[in-house]
Amino acid sequence: MEDEKIELCCPAGNLPSLKAAIDSGADVVYLGFRNATNARNFEGLNFTNKDIGNGIEYAHKKGKKVYIAINTFPQFHDEKVWFESVDNVVDLGADAAIIANMGILQYAAETYPDLRLHLSVQGSSSSVESLSFYKEHFNVKRAVLPRVLTVDEIREIKDEMNDFELEVFGFGGLCINVCGRCYLSSYITGVSCNTGGVCSPSSFVSFENEGDELKVSLGNVVLNKYAPGEVTSYPTSCKGRYYFNGEELGYPIEEPSSLNVLEIMPQIIGSGADSLKVEGRQRTRTYVSTMTGILREAIDRYYDDPDGYYVDDAWMEKAAHTMEGMKTTYGSYIQK
């Protein structure tokens, strides 16, 4: 695939967002069902089978693809729901299934040998040895890499596994802990990200005015207190303020920030990654169309003239606007 442009893979939480992504230049849209098989299992979000059918028709007519994420971990009593979701991916004619759990991968590989399988970021596979395990056992063709590697480390994996596709995150919300092995939210709420598909469920989040300050809690844990005018963000325990030994530590795990690789697009493409993924199936159609459009332009500009690549100020402004003024970061891509 290295002769072709890096694939632009964009999120959709509903049919209008899917169409917006396709119309704005996405090569692929990824989405999920409206149940716990989906790591973005938020209320009012996601697709019915009918919507997925319509979305796939829309994408295929324009020569684009749709991947369906089944990226959580069933518990013993509900495995059937995950198996049926794999059946649905095949029945609906999606171009690939993005799967996290070994048991579900096994079912998909055995039942549908022709179905294209991708390993989800929730599978947290970050080395040649781990990727080889998934490739050998389930004939996985691609992995969405966890956000733990530098561009040089991604290049090294690609050099060793040339025929295996790698998908990397380019924009959006950022898990600082490796996905699929993070129990912070479950520890506080009892709702598992891995099996329930929701980190920091909104039903556990509360906002309370305390004098001038806005106090934000998850369950009984106070994660932040915002001064008037301070930029607020959705509370997750990895992006909370904490104390150590009576001293305020600020944000010891991660500051509220979002990933943005526009400035390092040449290094990202140079890593040999096959696909660039935008996070945010829970975001609005405007977010999807804005970020898809900007990344389309950036990727095309790079391939037109790799040495002359530059970033428009307007891209960065619009990107910052979509992330409500949060700081941006390169994550682990440049320095760890």
Added chain:
Amino acid sequence: MTANNNTNLSLGPVLYDWSREELLNFYDEVADYPVSIVYIGEVVCPKMAGLTLSDIESVGKKLEAAGKKVYVSSLALIADEMDRMRIKDDTSLPFPIECNDPASLHLGKGKELAAGPHITSYNISSVKVLKAAGVSRLVFPVELSMDSMKVIVDECDIETEAFAYGNLPLAFSWRCYTSRAFGLLKSNCKHDCRKFPQGMLIEDLDRKPLFKLNGTQILSGKCSNLIREVDELKNIGVHTLRISPEYKVTKEVVNVFSKRLAGEIDADEAMDMLTPLEKVGFCNGWSHGKAGLEFLEGEELSGLALE
């Protein structure tokens, strides 16, 4: 009825950055602990490891000579080349491997393998895959309830182990949180984790303890304690209860669990012996299907048993 009258104890890997001397002394004592299985090796960060590879090999041999089953525990996250080298070295040691990342399942092919608590094995079909890959022992994910454990024990014909005591491993990152607290990065770390043999306890904005930072790992602030669940775990048929080493108290904790398993003391007596050993407090919520940080006691527990 799958009640297991032979439920035994294991000692999990040391998760903190203890010095080489402390670790060597610790494992000298472990040889006499009433545990059947000992996990040694580095799960969190290769920069942390107090023991060299040859130390691990000689400690492992000594423990085997003392009648213990020894597993080498391997890293839970491979985030750079140093991690990758480490996992290759660990899986080449002459012991069974506790795999905490699929990389060690791949590298340990043909060896006796255990799936550690960081392999997400919540369901029967995943356990079947693991068994086909050579795994003969399953350490349940820490958030698994006893209801789910029971199904896996009943359906999967595999040795099982539950995390029964110690601060719970909650998350791993490429970032070193201890270094970050000192304004450093993992790549230029100064081994500040050595200063925190019990982890760095952080508190929320109401000053309630929440998590412990331990290098690239985040642990629960509270200590998981399933001493009151020992009978239920035995009845379910769980083969092994894991004690995760905590600084300076491990020997006493192991002795309390051993006496409780043997029926020499009841749960209240055991609880009275464990309480002075833990400063922050206990939790057991996940085992009852609640939030991990909750601690259910007394009527709450008997209420659950009646359901």
